[in-house]
Amino acid sequence: MVGIADVARHAGVSTATVSRALSGAHNVSPATRLRVEASAAQLGYVVSSTASSLASGRMKNIGVVVPFLNRWFFASVVEGAQQALQRHGxxxxLYNLTGGLEARRSVFEHFLLRQRVDAVIAVSLELTEHEVARLHALDKPLVGVGGPLAGVPTLTVDDLAVARLATEHLIALGHTRIAHIGGDKAFDLDFNLPTNRRFGYEAALAAAGIEARREDYRPADFTTAGGYQAAKQLLGRPHERPTAIFAASDEMAIGSMLAARDLGLVVPRDVSVIGVDDHEQAAFFGLSTVAQFPRQQGEKAVEVLMEELRPHPEPRTGLNINMPFELIVRASTARPPE
Amino acid sequence: MVGIADVARHAGVSTATVSRALSGAHNVSPATRLRVEASAAQLGYVVSSTASSLASGRMKNIGVVVPFLNRWFFASVVEGAQQALQRHGxxxxLYNLTGGLEARRSVFEHFLLRQRVDAVIAVSLELTEHEVARLHALDKPLVGVGGPLAGVPTLTVDDLAVARLATEHLIALGHTRIAHIGGDKAFDLDFNLPTNRRFGYEAALAAAGIEARREDYRPADFTTAGGYQAAKQLLGRPHERPTAIFAASDEMAIGSMLAARDLGLVVPRDVSVIGVDDHEQAAFFGLSTVAQFPRQQGEKAVEVLMEELRPHPEPRTGLNINMPFELIVRASTARPPE
DNA sequence: CCGATCACTGCAAGCGTTTGCAGGATGATC
DNA sequence: GATCATCCTGCAAACGCTTGCAGTGATCGG
Incomplete structure (x- = not known):
C-alpha cells in the first residue's frame, strides 16, 4: 500500500502538506501543490477513506434508505442520487427495508449509527419520531424525498395538485363520470400519498360541480394486476360505466387500459385513462399521465444535503421543497363518447 | 458520543476487553461478556466503524457495481445482495455506471480504491483486464454475477441452456416455425448473453431437425417497445408467419403479445410466446417463461463473497457457479394452429 | 531600516478501535 | 507441592490520516 508518507517523501514535503495539497486547501503554494499532485498520480496514491474519516470526522458517504428497490420509482430516485453523489465525490x-420490521430496526439501531454516513436520505418513508430522534441525536442531516416528515427538510410533489391536474384534464375534455383507482389503505409505505391523490381528485370534481360517487372509487395496490382488477370492476357495469379513469399510478393505469381492451372497449374512444408517474412504459402504451421526475428528485435531494453539510453559516432554510410535475397528454385520453 | 472507553469504565474492564467481548472473540469469560454487553446496551454504544476499520483493516462493507439500477433484473439482484449483507452485518x-465512461473511470480509479470496501460484486459487467487488475492489486475479492469474467468467480445462468429449454418447450408443443427476438448487438452491457441465447435457440432447432431461417430472427433492445416492433415485423407477413416467438426477455415477450393482439391475433391460439426472466409482470400477462431468480443471485453472490473473505484456509475454489433456472408454463404457449 | 503581516510549511497530537504480547490466576498433572 | 498449560485480562503500540499551532522567510508600510 502506498501511503501518504510515500507521497510526502517522493515530493519532498511533509505529510501535512500532502494532505492539504490533495484536499484542495487554500494554503499551499501552487508549485508545491503541483509537485504533490504529480507524485500522488505517479505513485497511484489514493487516500484511505477510513483513516481520513477517523481523523476528520467526515465520511464522504451518504446513507440512502428505501422501502424497496424493486420499483421503477425508487430505483430511479436512487440512481439519480447516486450519480449526483458521485459527482461530489x-x-x-444503500439501506433497504424490504426485510421487514427486523431489518428496519437493525438499520436504525445499528447500521446508521456506526458513524459511517455523513447524512441520510429517506425515500418515501414514514419515519417514527423515535427514528428521527435517533438520527438527530447524531446530528447528521436528514432529508426526505416524498412526503412531509416532521422537522425534516423534504422534497415532495404536491400530490393534491397532481391529482387535480389529472382530473381537470379529463373534465376539460368533457368527462363527467370519472372513476378513480387509488392506493390501498394498507399500502401506507408512501405517506398519505394515496389519500392526497384522492382528495385532489375529489377537489377537482367538486370545483366542476360534479358529484364524486362512492362506487366510482376503487383501491388497489399500485401494480398492473391490481389496476386491471379494479378497472374490470369499474367498467364491468354496462350502463353505469364511467367514461374516464384516473389511476394513482401508471402501473395501475396500464392495467386499466388492458382491462378495458379485454372488455371490448377501445381506449380512448369508449373510455379515457390517465395515470401518474410517467413510468418508462407509459410512452409505449400511449398513456396520458402526470409526470414526476424521480431521477431529478434524487439529484435534488443530494443538492439539498450538500448545502446542509456545508459549515452552517445560517440555520437551515426552508423545510419543504416542491418538486415539479407535468401533464403529458398522449393517446389514452380524449373526449367522452357522445 | 459514547466511546469504547465509556463502556469500559462502566463495565469496570479495559477497552481491550470491551472490544473483544463485543466482537465475539472467544477469549472472554462469559460473565465479563455479559457485563460488557449490558453496559454497551445501556449506554447505547455502537462501535465507530471508521476507527474499527482503520485498526483492523476490515471495512464491513461491500461495493456493488451495476450498469444501471433502473431495470427489474438489476434492482432485484441488488436487493437480494443488500439483504444478505445486512444479515452479515x-x-x-452502490456504484452505478449509468453516468458513462467518465463515471466508470472514476469508479474504478478512485472510489473503489480508497479502502472503503472489503470486496466487490460486479453485476452483468464486462470488466476490462485493466479494471480487474486494479481490483486484484488491492487483493480485494471480486465476484461477478452474470457472465464469465476472466479469473473471477462468477455466478451465471447457463444462457445457452435457458434458450434451449424455452425453444424445446415450443418444439414439444408441435411448433416448427419458431421466431426469435434476441439482443441487439449494440446492447452489449450484458456479456455475450444475447448471442448465447441465440445459439441455444438455434441448437434446439437443429437438434429437432428444424432449419433456422434468417428472417425469423430479429434483434431488439430488451424493452417492451422493442419487442413490440420486432414482433410486428415477424407477424406482419400473413403467410410466412411463425407460429411461435421466443423472446430473449420478458419485456420483449410482453411487447410481442401486445403486438400480436394489435394484429388481431390471439395468443396462444394463433401464436405462442415465451420469454426469459419471470419478470414481475409476467404472471399478470400469463406469459410462459424461463425464470431466473435475480434476488437469489444477489444473495448467493454474497455467500460466495463471505466464503472468500474468510481467512483463506485453501486457495479459492471453483470459479464458476451455475445458477438455477426453471420453465414456467402459463397461458401464452399452446399447440400451434392446425 | 525595523517591526508587523502574510503566505507557506512542518511538528506532533490526536481520531477510536484492534490486537500482539505479557502477566496473573486457576486448574491440571505427576 | 512444584511445574506447566490454560484462560482471561490489561498495556500500549499501531492503523493512516487531519489540523491546531508554531516557525520560517518574505513582503510591506511607515
Missing amino acids: YDLT | YDLT
Whole structure:
C-alpha cells in the first residue's frame, strides 16, 4: 500500500502538506501543490477513506434508505442520487427495508449509527419520531424525498395538485363520470400519498360541480394486476360505466387500459385513462399521465444535503421543497363518447 | 458520543476487553461478556466503524457495481445482495455506471480504491483486464454475477441452456416455425448473453431437425417497445408467419403479445410466446417463461463473497457457479394452429 | 531600516478501535 | 507441592490520516 508518507517523501514535503495539497486547501503554494499532485498520480496514491474519516470526522458517504428497490420509482430516485453523489465525490450506501420490521430496526439501531454516513436520505418513508430522534441525536442531516416528515427538510410533489391536474384534464375534455383507482389503505409505505391523490381528485370534481360517487372509487395496490382488477370492476357495469379513469399510478393505469381492451372497449374512444408517474412504459402504451421526475428528485435531494453539510453559516432554510410535475397528454385520453 | 472507553469504565474492564467481548472473540469469560454487553446496551454504544476499520483493516462493507439500477433484473439482484449483507452485518455501497465512461473511470480509479470496501460484486459487467487488475492489486475479492469474467468467480445462468429449454418447450408443443427476438448487438452491457441465447435457440432447432431461417430472427433492445416492433415485423407477413416467438426477455415477450393482439391475433391460439426472466409482470400477462431468480443471485453472490473473505484456509475454489433456472408454463404457449 | 503581516510549511497530537504480547490466576498433572 | 498449560485480562503500540499551532522567510508600510 502506498501511503501518504510515500507521497510526502517522493515530493519532498511533509505529510501535512500532502494532505492539504490533495484536499484542495487554500494554503499551499501552487508549485508545491503541483509537485504533490504529480507524485500522488505517479505513485497511484489514493487516500484511505477510513483513516481520513477517523481523523476528520467526515465520511464522504451518504446513507440512502428505501422501502424497496424493486420499483421503477425508487430505483430511479436512487440512481439519480447516486450519480449526483458521485459527482461530489461521495459514496452512497444503500439501506433497504424490504426485510421487514427486523431489518428496519437493525438499520436504525445499528447500521446508521456506526458513524459511517455523513447524512441520510429517506425515500418515501414514514419515519417514527423515535427514528428521527435517533438520527438527530447524531446530528447528521436528514432529508426526505416524498412526503412531509416532521422537522425534516423534504422534497415532495404536491400530490393534491397532481391529482387535480389529472382530473381537470379529463373534465376539460368533457368527462363527467370519472372513476378513480387509488392506493390501498394498507399500502401506507408512501405517506398519505394515496389519500392526497384522492382528495385532489375529489377537489377537482367538486370545483366542476360534479358529484364524486362512492362506487366510482376503487383501491388497489399500485401494480398492473391490481389496476386491471379494479378497472374490470369499474367498467364491468354496462350502463353505469364511467367514461374516464384516473389511476394513482401508471402501473395501475396500464392495467386499466388492458382491462378495458379485454372488455371490448377501445381506449380512448369508449373510455379515457390517465395515470401518474410517467413510468418508462407509459410512452409505449400511449398513456396520458402526470409526470414526476424521480431521477431529478434524487439529484435534488443530494443538492439539498450538500448545502446542509456545508459549515452552517445560517440555520437551515426552508423545510419543504416542491418538486415539479407535468401533464403529458398522449393517446389514452380524449373526449367522452357522445 | 459514547466511546469504547465509556463502556469500559462502566463495565469496570479495559477497552481491550470491551472490544473483544463485543466482537465475539472467544477469549472472554462469559460473565465479563455479559457485563460488557449490558453496559454497551445501556449506554447505547455502537462501535465507530471508521476507527474499527482503520485498526483492523476490515471495512464491513461491500461495493456493488451495476450498469444501471433502473431495470427489474438489476434492482432485484441488488436487493437480494443488500439483504444478505445486512444479515452479515455488512453495508452495501452502490456504484452505478449509468453516468458513462467518465463515471466508470472514476469508479474504478478512485472510489473503489480508497479502502472503503472489503470486496466487490460486479453485476452483468464486462470488466476490462485493466479494471480487474486494479481490483486484484488491492487483493480485494471480486465476484461477478452474470457472465464469465476472466479469473473471477462468477455466478451465471447457463444462457445457452435457458434458450434451449424455452425453444424445446415450443418444439414439444408441435411448433416448427419458431421466431426469435434476441439482443441487439449494440446492447452489449450484458456479456455475450444475447448471442448465447441465440445459439441455444438455434441448437434446439437443429437438434429437432428444424432449419433456422434468417428472417425469423430479429434483434431488439430488451424493452417492451422493442419487442413490440420486432414482433410486428415477424407477424406482419400473413403467410410466412411463425407460429411461435421466443423472446430473449420478458419485456420483449410482453411487447410481442401486445403486438400480436394489435394484429388481431390471439395468443396462444394463433401464436405462442415465451420469454426469459419471470419478470414481475409476467404472471399478470400469463406469459410462459424461463425464470431466473435475480434476488437469489444477489444473495448467493454474497455467500460466495463471505466464503472468500474468510481467512483463506485453501486457495479459492471453483470459479464458476451455475445458477438455477426453471420453465414456467402459463397461458401464452399452446399447440400451434392446425 | 525595523517591526508587523502574510503566505507557506512542518511538528506532533490526536481520531477510536484492534490486537500482539505479557502477566496473573486457576486448574491440571505427576 | 512444584511445574506447566490454560484462560482471561490489561498495556500500549499501531492503523493512516487531519489540523491546531508554531516557525520560517518574505513582503510591506511607515
